[in-house]
Amino acid sequence: MGVNIVLSSPSGAGKTTITKKLSQKYPNIKISISHTTRKPRSNEIDGVDYYFVDKIKFQKLIEEGNFYEYAKIFDNYYGTSKALVKKLQDQNFDVVFDIDWQGTKKLSKFKELNLVKIFILPPNKTELKKRLNKRNQDSKIANDKRLMQYDNDILHWEDYDYIVINNDLEKCFSQIEQIIRNHKKDKMSYI
Numbered sequence: 001m002g003v004n005i006v007l008s009s010p011s012g013a014g015k016t017t018i019t020k021k022l023s024q025k026y027p028n029i030k031i032s033i034s035h036t037t038r039k040p041r042s043n044e045i046d047g048v049d050y051y052f053v054d055k056i057k058f059q060k061l062i063e064e065g066n067f068y069e070y071a072k073i074f075d076n077y078y079g080t081s082k083a084l085v086k087k088l089q090d091q092n093f094d095v096v097f098d099i100d101w102q103g104t105k106k107l108s109k110f111k112e113l114n115l116v117k118i119f120i121l122p123p124n125k126t127e128l129k130k131r132l133n134k135r136n137q138d139s140k141i142a143n144d145k146r147l148m149q150y151d152n153d154i155l156h157w158e159d160y161d162y163i164v165i166n167n168d169l170e171k172c173f174s175q176i177e178q179i180i181r182n183h184k185k186d187k188m189s190y191i
């Protein structure tokens with residue numbers, strides 16, 4: 001059985017970059033690709049970044065019990081598919097969940113997942129603001145909403161096993177590698 005790693009952070013703290021970097025560097029680490037009702041950004045691919053579905057389809061997936069958890073974030077729904085995660089586990093992959101604090105709380109109830117929960121924080125709010133503006137993929141309104149959400153998001157740090165500050169991407173990444181390495185211990189060590 002692989003390790004199941006949750007990476008959460010306030011929006012813009014670098015979590016998606018880190019998640020992708022992990023799966024690119026280590027073929028044994030796979031990302032749990034969520035379903036979402038959010039519209040794809042220009043650089044996003046269906047089935048790679050998310051499974052993009054409409055609200056009707058998402059509702060159907062909920063009713064059929066397809067999700068470990070789902071949450072409404074910034075007017076859109078996001079959910080973690082049971083079938084996709086189970087498939088990865090059956091193949092002995094380590095799975096990374098890029099999900100928010102609400103999803104982490106719900107996923108934690110599935111004790112068999114044995115989650116390692118990591119919370120990534122930006123060095124401070126001013127830096128976060130700079131990063132969100134630089135990213136510039138979403139509207140200013142969406143970014144302002146994210147900044148407002150920040151104060152609420154960081155309240156949930158206590159639900160996590162590790163807090164990592166993303167001041168320097170490489171340093172932050174190697175701290176996360178070290179955490180995963182420790183949890184793999186005597187298991188097949190590729191990391």
Ligand code: 5GP
Pocket residue numbers: 008009010011034035038069070071073078079080098099100101102103104
């Ligand atoms: P974005 O729209 O910027 O890709 O993601 C917004 C937030 O949704 C991020 O904090 C991301 O971690 C979270 N998220 C993505 N997929 C899921 C999911 O399946 N469940 C939950 N609870 N949150 C998710």
